Amino acid sequence: MTERMTAREVLALVADGFTPLAPPAAGDEKAAPAEGAGAAPADGPLAWAGYGDSRARAAVRTGEEESVLCGTAEVGGRPCVLAVFEFGFLGGSLGRAAGDRLVAAYAAAAELRIPLVSLVATGGSRMQEGMIALGQLQRVAAASVRLRAAGVPQVAVLRDPATGGGWATLGAGADVVLALPGAQVAFAGSRVRPPDADPAAYTAEDQYAHGHVDALVAPARLRDTLALWLRLLAPDAARGAEPAPPPYALRDLPPPATGWEAVRRARAADRPRAGAYLDAYFEVRAAIRGDRAGGADDRVECGFGLREGRVVAYAAQDGGATRPAGFRTVARLLGLADRLGIPVLTLVDTPGAANDAEAERAGAGPAIAEVFAAIAGARVPVTSLVVGEGGSGGALALAAPGATWVTPDGYFSVIAPELAARILKRADDQVPLTAGQLRLRPQDLVELGVARGVVGVDPVSR
Known part of the structure; x- marks a missing residue:
């Protein structure tokens, strides 16, 4: 298992500055529908007893208001929109408010025409919000499709753990997928796997071996690697799509006689x-x-x-x-x-x-x-x-x-x-x-x- 970093530690590791995006207000077209005419109940859409208290404790423990931070930043001098998960906030789980933030991040990347980088550390969808939470995966997928149609690249970094819907949308749905060595990467979280399952199948290394991850990147190299990918995925608008010239031959040979x-x-x-x-x-x-x-x-x-x-x-x-x-x-x-x-x-x-x-x-x-x-x-x-x-x-x-x-x-x-x-x-x-x-x-x-x-x-x- 790789060392787990907080969202703020990850930001400090990779980003030069971070300007948070304002979460969409209730009623915003980018946000999920509000519950009736008033504010959401303290214990969420399912009235799950104690959910409000759990959120409050998570906020005190992590210093964050939600499980994901979204904003604009630069990585190695390359502008991007960052979506950084805080696993300490209810296991980095996705609920409606997190979905609102992610949809806003995709929209900002499309509007600014800069790449979206997701630094994923999540256990999946938030049980205390039931199908409302699970439905956020559809919203994220739709936002990803819109960003793809706009010609804007998406890069994912899989931290520990990257499981459930976070892996199946932001992670596996990205154009380039990087992973920290030793991270858990799987659709099935650690507590829902078959008891006789091979633990190796749920690792970043195994996902890399089977073609689901592009590269394993140590934390010390993450900033430079991300900066390079942000450069490489940016089209050269000034020159357009001119044909690449063929390489020169590496051996000077006469034509073969036969x-x-x-x-x-x-x-x-x-x-x-x-x-x-x-x-x-x-x-x-x-x-x-x-x-x-x-x-x-x-x-x-x-x-x-x-x-x-x-x-x-x-x-x-x-x-x-x-x-x-x-x-x-x-x-x-x-x-x-x-x-x-x-x-x-x-x-x-x-x-x-x-x-x-x-x-x-x-x-x-x-x-x-x-x-x-x-x-x-x-x-x-x-x-x-x-x-x-x-x-x-x-x-x-x-x-x-x-x-x-x-x-x-x-x-x-x-x-x-x-x-x-x-x-x-x-x-x-x-x-x-x-x-x-x-x-x-x-x-x-x-x-x-x-x-x-x-x-x-x-x-x-x-």
Whole structure:
């Protein structure tokens, strides 16, 4: 379990200044409906005996009036709206007043067009307010949808604990989800789990491993990490969504003489991989992880980076067979970049989509279809570079039509030469010949109109 901090301690840890938002008054259109014509009963909408006293004690103990503080602030010089939970106030639970504050925070972020950052520490909905409390999740979800439609990003930081509706709305519903190491992160709170449940399944680490959390961030790094994400998720309005230029090649090579030479180059162990291209292309970058459906593919890296001061989103295959979770993560990246107006760079390098039984059961076909659809429907420009193997539909899914380049040690093929020879019932010694017939060399791809060009090395670095 991570050390629990108060809301004020979290604010001091990450924020430069904090100006509270005024909670909406009863009757405000952003607030929940008032109970009749008068003020709310002291013991809440259910007349739960002792509820008023519990609230009063919580206020004295924490110095707060509610379980969540909302206001404007700067994190590393980047403006944002903060929603910070106080777990000491009735377990950070959500009731109607907390819902009012959160809806107002979403509205302020939309009006100011600055990101919303939620620092979540909650045990769930407040029992003493019954279905009124649970209904706040619908209000928060609706406010989140409005903010998303406005093109404003949302970042969540999961503290300890982040459970119940707070995890299922503000947490899991954010564009980027960060978590403190050791935090409890789960829909089921600690007192309502099956007695024989695996405790590891309810941790930030396990949620990260299964693609529900983008990064585990130690408290000491939280301010800098948040500041970077607030920069990376901000579109460059001055330059608009200009296409990202393709990276330079990292090796200066002549065109391959044969198709089989092109294949052997792309499969060489010492060939530069996607990570090397990303390192050379970006000054700084941060990754998103996972498909939000229980899977993560470590052979695919997606995220946002800064190149010459400009934000570019990226999705890169790293040489292995791409699994369904990898394709779904790419689709997630493309959707977020499109909504925020950020251009995209994809790096193609895979022998093909994973074709084992597990991949088929996990929906390889539907996952690939998601990426094809995301690129076809993208409103922002997508630039693609084949940096190694371009194996069939698993590679083509990441290639932008009309905006794909290739390196001198890359190739693109409808099918691997070995598989083509097998289908044609050719002997193994016919594989090199088959590679030539497939016309998969970089220069062939340009002549066929598949690639716009073969990239060279950076002339400055020669």
